[in-house]
Amino acid sequence: MPEGCTIIAHGPEVFDTGDIVTVSAALLPEEFIVAGVMARTAAEESGFPCRFNSRPPSHVIRHLPPGTDAWLLNRGKTPASGEEFGRIVASRCDRPVYHIECSSRTVYGWNGADTCHTEEAAHRLGFAVAYRTADVRAQDNCMREIRGCIPGEPVFVNGIVVGSATGNTAVLAPENGGLRAVSGITLKPHGIEKLLRNGPVNLRNAWCKSGPVRSQSAQVAERRNPSGRITVIDHAACDIYSQMDATTCGVVSIGDDTTAVCGHICAHLGIPIFGVTDGDADTVVDHSCCSGSVIVEVTEGRDDEKGLEIAETVPTAQCHWDHWVSTTLHNRRDIRIVRDAR
Structure with missing residues (x-):
C-alpha cells in the first residue's frame, strides 16, 4: 500500500469503535475523507482530523484524480453486510477499490485491485485478504436487493424509512411511479409517500440501507447563542449540514425519524431543535437533543402538513430562538409537547 494515500471513511462506527485510529497508525494515509452525514457527526465528536464530503462513497471515489487508488474504510453491522456494502460501492466505481472491512477484519481487493497493495495493507493491519469482482445486480433498475438486513429493523431509501425488514434481504421493485415490496420487507405507506414527493425513484442509483443510522449516543454540548x-x-435529515451555518440558532425538523436524526446531530453542535412528529418513529437513532429543544406531537392531522404550517412562521431574518418557540407554542391545541428541554 502506498503511504500518503487518501482513505474514504464510511459510517459512524469506524470512529465510535476507534477503527480510524488503528488504521491511521498502521497505514499512514495522507488524509481521510468522511462520506455520509452521521459519519461526519461521529468524526466531529471524536476530534479526528478529516475532510468532509456529503456525497456517497462511490461518488467520492469517482471524483478522485485519475490514477488515484481508491481506499474504502467501513465497519458493517455484520461481516455479510460489510462485504455487501463494498460490493455495491465497487460496482458503481470506475476503478479498482481497496476495501478495509473492520467487521470481518478483511481487506478486500475489488475488481482487479493490485495484489501487492492489498496484501501489504492486510499485513500491516493483521487482517485477512479476499479478492472479489463486483456483480451488476445493484445496477438493475427493475429490482433492487438490500442485503444484510436483520428482520424488524428499518429499511431506508434515499434517507427515508420506507418499511421494515422481514428477512435477510429486502427486495424492492418500481411500480406505477412508486415502489412495491417483492420480498423481505413490509412497506410503510407514509414513508413511500414522503420518498416520492420529489418524483419517481431510480432504484439503480438510490442510496439504500437497513438498520439504525448510529448505535452510539450523541455527545450533548452546551447550547449555542440563542439568537440567529x-x-x-x-x-x-441528510441535508442538515448543508442547510446550517455559523448563524444557525435552532432547527425545525418535520417528521419523527427526521427529528431523531436532527436532534442527535444538533446535540453535539449545541443547537436546539423544534421537532414536529406524529408518533410513527422507527428508532433509527437515540433521541438526543440539547437544552432549548422542544418536541411536539400533532393531535390533528399529520406531521407533514402541520410541520409545514409551523415552518411558514419561521422568520427569514435573525431572531431569538426561545421567543420564537414560546410564540409558536402559545395557545395551540393542535399539538402537544412530548419533550421539553427548555
Whole structure:
C-alpha cells in the first residue's frame, strides 16, 4: 500500500469503535475523507482530523484524480453486510477499490485491485485478504436487493424509512411511479409517500440501507447563542449540514425519524431543535437533543402538513430562538409537547 494515500471513511462506527485510529497508525494515509452525514457527526465528536464530503462513497471515489487508488474504510453491522456494502460501492466505481472491512477484519481487493497493495495493507493491519469482482445486480433498475438486513429493523431509501425488514434481504421493485415490496420487507405507506414527493425513484442509483443510522449516543454540548437564523428540515435529515451555518440558532425538523436524526446531530453542535412528529418513529437513532429543544406531537392531522404550517412562521431574518418557540407554542391545541428541554 502506498503511504500518503487518501482513505474514504464510511459510517459512524469506524470512529465510535476507534477503527480510524488503528488504521491511521498502521497505514499512514495522507488524509481521510468522511462520506455520509452521521459519519461526519461521529468524526466531529471524536476530534479526528478529516475532510468532509456529503456525497456517497462511490461518488467520492469517482471524483478522485485519475490514477488515484481508491481506499474504502467501513465497519458493517455484520461481516455479510460489510462485504455487501463494498460490493455495491465497487460496482458503481470506475476503478479498482481497496476495501478495509473492520467487521470481518478483511481487506478486500475489488475488481482487479493490485495484489501487492492489498496484501501489504492486510499485513500491516493483521487482517485477512479476499479478492472479489463486483456483480451488476445493484445496477438493475427493475429490482433492487438490500442485503444484510436483520428482520424488524428499518429499511431506508434515499434517507427515508420506507418499511421494515422481514428477512435477510429486502427486495424492492418500481411500480406505477412508486415502489412495491417483492420480498423481505413490509412497506410503510407514509414513508413511500414522503420518498416520492420529489418524483419517481431510480432504484439503480438510490442510496439504500437497513438498520439504525448510529448505535452510539450523541455527545450533548452546551447550547449555542440563542439568537440567529432558524433552519427548517422537512423529512430530509441528510441535508442538515448543508442547510446550517455559523448563524444557525435552532432547527425545525418535520417528521419523527427526521427529528431523531436532527436532534442527535444538533446535540453535539449545541443547537436546539423544534421537532414536529406524529408518533410513527422507527428508532433509527437515540433521541438526543440539547437544552432549548422542544418536541411536539400533532393531535390533528399529520406531521407533514402541520410541520409545514409551523415552518411558514419561521422568520427569514435573525431572531431569538426561545421567543420564537414560546410564540409558536402559545395557545395551540393542535399539538402537544412530548419533550421539553427548555
